[in-house]
Amino acid sequence: MTQADLRRLVGAVGVDNLMDEVIHDLTEALRGFDAERIDVRKREGFALEHAGRTGVLEWMPVMRRGETVTIKVVGYNPDNPAEHGLPTIIATNSVYDCRTGHLQVVVDGVFATALRTGAASAVASQILARPDSRVLGLVGCGAQAVTQLHALSRVFTLERVLVFDTDKDVERSFAQRVAFLHLDVRRVSLEELEAQSDIICTATSVAVGAGPVITGQGLKPHVHINAVGSDLPGKTELPRSFLEDSLVCPDFLPQAVVEGECQQLPRERIGPELVSLVQAPEKYEDWRGRSTVFDSTGLALEDQVVTQTLLRHARRLGLGTRVDLESLSNDVMDPYGHVMTDAEILCDEQDLTSPAVSQRAVAS
């Protein structure tokens, strides 16, 4: 699936419909989640040190037993925008047939990650936030904030969007980037944002050890926060005292205690995982009147869901290009069967094995 295929797909389906489907598909995947059928791995990766700022390159594998393995490989490099003109998060999602090892699909993970991260916040917020939430605050106005807002706008009737970023250029350009939503977007101080928001999403590139990114003062008692930015050991966005007073729900506990807000909490103070929320939402309804946190570190299951959503449409629309990638010969026992051309075998038989001769033989 190329960039161009993806563009055609979004053009045909519509970005609102696509977001609605990802929210729906993710909800269903969590509701029906069965650890016997789906094996989700904690992401692992390489830490990258660039001139003092930490980046990562990570792989996030998930298997639907007997069907497919989806692996997202994702780079988080906060210097990408300034140094390379590239998004902070670059990713590709690959799907393998787990019965044979065959690579079935490679598809963009940049758009997919933004979509599914937004969708995950929508799913959590539908359970933990007040259904009449009207004011959304966004701390950090980068690429992820666009889909946080988009996803939440699909499940809440938002009257006002308050935005704050330490990078004022990014803060200023945000309204234009979400113009397609026709919402009332206002740049405000962090203090105003904290005081007025029913739901807050933090999606920042705050450096390791430099958090929190909100004060935790003057918040509405029922505030729900989607903390999206934590993705590294030592990187957190919320004040510990606020976490201690709130129901903190990680997307994936083993990951959240390493690189999420849950790093700041002892295990016994951590609330249920997203899957538990979705499977028994009624248990957590009382928390809608109190402060809650969705600790979103990013779950391989989400990548599998969004990839399947995109591929379902791609198949329907006939998008994507078939590529013969693996060297598969007719004789499965012969690793050279496919790559040895007749010309080369001829050369070889004539003892003309120098590369120059082989090249001519192939060219002729």
Place this chain on the structure above:
Amino acid sequence: MTQADLRRLVGAVGVDNLMDEVIHDLTEALRGFDAERIDVRKREGFALEHAGRTGVLEWMPVMRRGETVTIKVVGYNPDNPAEHGLPTIIATNSVYDCRTGHLQVVVDGVFATALRTGAASAVASQILARPDSRVLGLVGCGAQAVTQLHALSRVFTLERVLVFDTDKDVERSFAQRVAFLHLDVRRVSLEELEAQSDIICTATSVAVGAGPVITGQGLKPHVHINAVGSDLPGKTELPRSFLEDSLVCPDFLPQAVVEGECQQLPRERIGPELVSLVQAPEKYEDWRGRSTVFDSTGLALEDQVVTQTLLRHARRLGLGTRVDLESLSNDVMDPYGHVMTDAEILCDEQDLTSPAVSQRAVAS
């Protein structure tokens, strides 16, 4: 890099030259190996249960710090040949720019794995086997045996190749598959093979718990064995008593103790890793007169080396196709910048957001 690109590459370079280069490049990579610069990870994966036979789908990441991350994703499925007409080992190798997360290359890993696994045995055998080794025994005559023989034929003057496989069809077809080497290939009993070989390669799909695949009786006192098949907990090819009497050198200790022949040995009975052999071969020269084992589980570094060897030629020859895969918009802060078409934005502005209308707008 497609199948067709790879075929052109091999045609241009010649398979002998390519094998020589991989042996050379791997030797150099090991000789200059510096753990500060190269981060090799133990492979992880999903176990697959098919009707009683165990398979795996695994990822093998390695980083050249500040340059690239190479990840091979490899399936080992012993039922592939009979059930799907596919090789037991299917793999693809992907290269990422570790500074940005950008996916640079996807290339076949089937041919590459066979090449580099052969090359690794050649590197180890040059140090541990007698330089005048003349008789090579192959236990298991599948795809990996082809490149074991090819690689060893590049560094030893082989007079005779003795082959044995429990699958007699595979054993019979082997001579044809290696006809390009013009060697004297003979089907023999396991007993003859063990008695006459100076070097043995075991490359079998023996089931977990069903090993060993040789008796260990009547071997030449100086025999060197490349044990290539172990790749699963519980899967081993050599008798424990033989291992106990030999110098056993793993390619990568943390992996070999989990899924290699080294599973059968206490840690203190395990010899040096391949990298130590290559960095100080003179230390192990005395072992050429005694029995030695290269415990080859497959090292991510080998995949990185062979991938770079292939890509060097691909670049030189102008092979491969550039694909715009990641959804990168001009505005790095806008995940929708690239996928939202003008038509869709128009639709949206007119509040014509149903998919049917969007589709027509895009089609027009």
